[in-house]
Amino acid sequence: MSLSHTRPLSAAAVAAAVTIGAALVPAAPAPAAADSPRIHTIQGTTRVSPYAGQEVADVPGIVTAVNRFGSARGFWFQDPEGDDDPRTSEALFVFTAATTPDVRPGDDVRVSGTVTEYSPGSGLQTITQLADARWTVVGSGADIPSAVLLDTDTVPDAYAPDHGGDISGLELKPDTYALDFWEAHEHMLVRVDDAPVVGPTDRFNALWVTTKDDQNRSPRGGTVYGDYADPNSGRLKVESLIPYAERPFPRADVGDVLAGTTQGPLYYSRWGGYQLRATQLGRHVDNELPREVADEHRDWELSVATYNVENLSAADDQEKVDGLARGVAHNLGSPDIVGLEEIQDDNGPVDDGTVDADETLSRFVAAIKDAGGPAYQWRQINPEDGADGGQPGGNIRNVFLFNPDRVAFVDREGGDATTPVEVVEGADGRAALSVSPGRIAPGDEAWRSSRKPLVGEFVFEGRTVFVVTNHFGSKRGDQPMHGLRQPPERTSEVQRNAQAERVREFTDELAAVDPAANVMVIGDLNDFEFSRTLEILTADGGLDNPALELPAGERYNYVFDGNSQMLDHMLLSGAAADRARYRIVRTNSEFHDQVSDHDPQVVRFRPLTGDAKVDRREDRRYYSGAGRP
Structure with missing residues (x-):
């Protein structure tokens, strides 16, 4: 794998900055090369990139998050401009394998590499990403793009098209289907506020929230699955990109709440599908869900x-x-x-x-x-x-x-x-x-x-x-x-x-x-x-x-x-x-x-x-x- 990069505040970066008081502030992001594709062009309007297998150069964007753990390390970067097409994601993941990338949120980068569609398992959707990547940091401290707020009305109620086969080539309809909505926001920053917990913390430090307060809720705060046609589209898995020593992952039960904002890039995994990889975790509110006890025994029963x-x-x-x-x-x-x-x-x-x-x-x-x-x-x-x-x-x-x-x-x-x-x-x-x-x-x-x-x-x-x-x-x-x-x-x-x-x-x-x-x-x-x-x-x-x-x-x-x-x-x-x-x-x-x-x-x-x-x-x-x- 070829990895090359420079840190911000090089001579070129300093020349591009302006002085306000004693602080050095980067100027506006440098323009991309005229022939560089934008992220939304690479992502396209289906689940598979039209650039899959091809080399792209100098793709511009702002680093939003870094994964420093495990064997699938890398960073997310997002185009702050966008194309106003709800079908196209404005973010990508740069895969660096077991190497921790030397970038930070707010870095203005130009990334070159091979567009790949990575499948985490048979029959699963693919993750559009850049591999064998090279990047240059042309500035730092840029405004990170605003996260998409996921509330009760954001994600469609319908889960997926009733297609009868592989949906990877279908044009996305993010206003109609939840799976299309998630795919159209792949790698982008998303956020949930005061998120109800509907799946308890597991041994891998993950939990589930719902973005829909009223979707098939149980009296104890869960989301009830009662029909093949209604898989509960508001469910979203939450994992953390924050080092455990800095912010221990909450030990949450169904009915608890992540109060305030939980935010991070939207990713995809074989374990549960789409997930929010949190760079910010809401405060865990323990609502003290009781363990139940059966009613009193009758000796004649x-x-x-x-x-x-x-x-x-x-x-x-x-x-x-x-x-x-x-x-x-x-x-x-x-x-x-x-x-x-x-x-x-x-x-x-x-x-x-x-x-x-x-x-x-x-x-x-x-x-x-x-x-x-x-x-x-x-x-x-x-x-x-x-x-x-x-x-x-x-x-x-x-x-x-x-x-x-x-x-x-x-x-x-x-x-x-x-x-x-x-x-x-x-x-x-x-x-x-x-x-x-x-x-x-x-x-x-x-x-x-x-x-x-x-x-x-x-x-x-x-x-x-x-x-x-x-x-x-x-x-x-x-x-x-x-x-x-x-x-x-x-x-x-x-x-x-x-x-x-x-x-x-x-x-x-x-x-x-x-x-x-x-x-x-x-x-x-x-x-x-x-x-x-x-x-x-x-x-x-x-x-x-x-x-x-x-x-x-x-x-x-x-x-x-x-x-x-x-x-x-x-x-x-x-x-x-x-x-x-x-x-x-x-x-x-x-x-x-x-x-x-x-x-x-x-x-x-x-x-x-x-x-x-x-x-x-x-x-x-x-x-x-x-x-x-």
């Missing part, structure tokens, strides 16, 4: 919870184990049954053939008891080594915890990693499981490299309850919503839909043998309440989703890229669902100091007996509004 514990293993530090344990014992109120997802084997990601998880589970249940919870027992099935996806070596699986003082687990031998559980008719003519615990169709192609559902048969006050805890295939491989293809393809849905079909077949078999069976399908289904995956499980006489009874602004248990969304679910068979008290307990997803990236949920209900007269009498007695007499 069965309580069932689901909790994705994010790759918990015996190799984790005690702080994580204790944090998750407090969530079960305190925030969830010590449910009778807990379906766990993402339990790893005893040595976690060490890939040495270990599949047993007794040490992981022993530590966890001991920590729950220490936190004031019951002495839980567990049931699970060790997977085949490396067959169930997740973190390599972790041998992730689903697990049941249960309180033996409240419920009994029906153990039937024969359940293992490869034996499918079947629905059979019991001696009383009611539905039963062939093995318990068991796995649904573990050899089916739907579960290739994915967690198999764990099914258990429980008894509460003489009433049988079937629980299926799940962790469907992830969204890995889907095209990002900020990528080049619009609308993005969601290829991972194919496997989840097949998984939902296998689970639906199983629950339909239970209902065929016993229409009054108490059935629950719970866990991390890795898809939204409006998705085809959930439709397969709930449509046409299927299971009931109590989350749909919540206001739209409260349907979330996970926060991703500033979108509060619903990935974990608790579904019930119809008659039992009429008795369900459902609660999402918000303890993790909105907080920077989360012990898991998922919020747990709990359902409390009195299981049906299957005797219509008894069940009707109980409906009047227990669910008439007055509670148990």
Whole structure:
């Protein structure tokens, strides 16, 4: 890479300056060469520069920011004049790799180099930049161009054109689509004032704000994702260009505010798309978002919870184990049954053939008891080594915890990693499981490299309850919503839909043998309440989703890229669902100091007996509004 430059106040710069008192002030920026393209000409009116791959010389502009960190260092410079075309950006990034450029904000520069379109990943938009750059500083102390204020009305509500393919060659429509607006301001200075935080600070020192105060906001201050057609165009990621020692990055939760001005150049990354790289950070206002606690337990109700514990293993530090344990014992109120997802084997990601998880589970249940919870027992099935996806070596699986003082687990031998559980008719003519615990169709192609559902048969006050805890295939491989293809393809849905079909077949078999069976399908289904995956499980006489009874602004248990969304679910068979008290307990997803990236949920209900007269009498007695007499 060729890098050449001069610092300001050279003899030429001094000659170009005027004296005011004792201060040396630069004159107006020197004119560019007559044949030098302006930045807006290089940027063009589409996502790809008309100069891509070509050399340009002496491109004029004012340095607005410098990236002094990492392997993608460089500086941004912006044309203070512009062409008044809303489609063309007035700024560029000069890429200097691992070399820190010797420029400062306010330097008046002339930059030469190769125009490149850099893609941070497959299917992503490209970053127009100058590489192999050479520059000359012809003055310093110039006025930095004003930042574009991003407020409620600045960014369009519509997210992207419904093009059905690659949008890179389309003419930008920044007044119509958010992605076009962002692209038309690529590298330019932008700012947000009093920005609401909608995604908590992560371990990489980044957070999400919204530029639209009223866009699908939750009561707790987030932005709720409730429809593929409305990805919440006001979301914007914030990272910092300020050295941490000078200005520590705020540890913010959803509902907090960056008060005052947050300002910097607009950049693009594979991790979340467009982002503001802050040269000025607003003051963090902690609005003290509370962690929720489930309402009081009724002893005549069965309580069932689901909790994705994010790759918990015996190799984790005690702080994580204790944090998750407090969530079960305190925030969830010590449910009778807990379906766990993402339990790893005893040595976690060490890939040495270990599949047993007794040490992981022993530590966890001991920590729950220490936190004031019951002495839980567990049931699970060790997977085949490396067959169930997740973190390599972790041998992730689903697990049941249960309180033996409240419920009994029906153990039937024969359940293992490869034996499918079947629905059979019991001696009383009611539905039963062939093995318990068991796995649904573990050899089916739907579960290739994915967690198999764990099914258990429980008894509460003489009433049988079937629980299926799940962790469907992830969204890995889907095209990002900020990528080049619009609308993005969601290829991972194919496997989840097949998984939902296998689970639906199983629950339909239970209902065929016993229409009054108490059935629950719970866990991390890795898809939204409006998705085809959930439709397969709930449509046409299927299971009931109590989350749909919540206001739209409260349907979330996970926060991703500033979108509060619903990935974990608790579904019930119809008659039992009429008795369900459902609660999402918000303890993790909105907080920077989360012990898991998922919020747990709990359902409390009195299981049906299957005797219509008894069940009707109980409906009047227990669910008439007055509670148990």
